[in-house]
Amino acid sequence: KNPFIIPGIRNVKIESQLNANYSFDNFLEGDSNRLSRSAGLAVANKPGGTSFNPLLIFGGVGLGKTHLAHAIGVEIKDKFPEKTVLYISAEIFTQQYIESVKKNTRNDFIHFYQLIDVLIIDDVQFLSGKAGTQDVFFHIFNYLHQNGKQVILTSDKAPVDMQDIEQRLLSRFKWGLSAELHQPDYETRISILRNILYRDGVEMPDEILEYVAKHIKSNVRELEGAIISLIAQSSFNKREINIELAKQVVEKFVKNIKREISIDYIQKVVSDYFQLDTETLKSKTRKRHIVQARQLAMYFSKKFTKASLANIGSQIGDRDHATVLHAVKTVDNLVATDKQFKKFVEDINKKLSI
Template identity: 40%
Template structure:
């Protein structure tokens, strides 16, 4: 008897599919994701049914981390995804799909005649890779987990993949280059002695090399450089737009690599359907594998990036300072790292510690704006001072009426003035549950609506002290 999905499983799986669909190509989605059927959701484990053992193994290898990340985003709690085979059905027939498994191209192993192996740094330099870009120091979050999982999967050249080519798109400074070069560094690390050749190139450099080969009549050198590799990594393909001869050359290089089972990974600042000025032949090839995106980092990811950089640089970064930078530098990772570098420079050159005042100065330098969102500790300190209680009492367990009221005020201000989740805000008050924060927010909101004198006066004064002016609300 066929299994029937329980409503929670079906509902969760439907929301996961809706979130994943825009991140992968239509062929990939219909072949691998849509064919999975929800069976049950028990103890935070979502069980899906696959039509065959191969289908199950392929999804486990390439998709499960991304699916679990989406499930976490939808439910707010970790959900494991398990795949089991239903019956012994074969994988559905797929059209225009080609498995690729990479055997090394015909070139010598990375061992010179004197018997000494080539170092990893030398291999990275030859491939034009920055050895600093690795999966190990790439901060994963909901904004990039699926793209990272795809990059990890395609970096395993020993396994067949449908994700060829892989195209990652997203705005400037979101980590596309980091992921792209991480693939190359992982391949060179794992397959160091296998004679594997990797080539990383920006679209601009590819164009310059092509023009130079035409001028010097050294077309064969150019061909060997970009067609006799096992993995080609091309950054910012959008700059190929309107360059007809360069596009033609890239088209031929793409075909030569793809037809021989070599792998191609590209990045772009926009999705395939928004790439203007391209030959339709190239557009169809870009869209023939897996297309996925990276989004601007969430607050939690931004905070983790800063803490990781501080640890790497052995720089003492107070949590309130990291919170302030993470709250205000929101557009991309590059700008956030630039703000961190500026903060470190101010501290080292001025021989001063990292403080909120210094962080506010850096933010103003970087954005041209004064900080508009106070950090958590400043809200707690301001509320505690206003009600003449200690911050320990505000964060503590006491249920005295006056302290509980002040605590609700502080929680309310944090829900209105910061990007923290309800769960995170609860954590700032002795690990309280998110339901406590919801109760505080709703209680103070109702008191303010009814013009309760004490609450209105307190909020107006606190908002003035936090230099924010009245809170602007949007109608729901």
């Protein structure tokens, strides 16, 4: 069905598409998400009335971007029932736009989105390379922003790392607040596990919780999956939840998760390869062989981690994202033109891929 409506009809009921299970109550606060969660609450209390407009929540897979976006929407609907809230993925938004062009209803599409008070777009990086959708979203965004409506976006990248997105759109993404969700620390992981057990009315020894929290660090989704799998194994197979069972379950999960390589580890591998210490690698020195080692550390950090360019730069000698971008381009060029340098890259790549 065509979701677009005749302009001028204001009192139409628009289904918000929100998942009520994703609330602030079950989005546990920790150091890794405090800024995003607080900003989300501020927006929920005063949609369109804070300087966090748009609010862009970004971070790796399974860290809670979608959960937080829904939680903001659910809270707004609760506090301001008269407001029209809509949650939509960038992929469906794009499909709707393509459909509207085919059916010659582009104007209806724009009018429909102009009726929204709080627009939540998930995975906005999906718009990259789609010029038509970006253009229409630019106009919708401008209208909503100028009329004091709230825009909430989620992405797996910081605006500065998004590619094939028009500059004018990127600059608008930066108007409000970009808040990053990081991997949860140990204490937060324990809290998340306790919360799941409490929710499901299950008891489990502390040593089991600690074992799971110590070994699954990558993201919240994996953590939830492991503990739910443990509960299921125990109840279906009538097995007691002991450390042995926990080891089996965690092993399966850890095998399936690509090992997260840290920027520190990459710096260590590159420094060892060139027989430097990491302090020299991070230092301000401009000696050619050290600059090349530093550029390689940046190049591999971009390749093997989900960290933003700004984050990589700050961890490798407190440099900015432009330096990291330059480093990546330089390494690509040298690989194509310098046989010795290409061998460096292949050797280090092997060490990091083990």
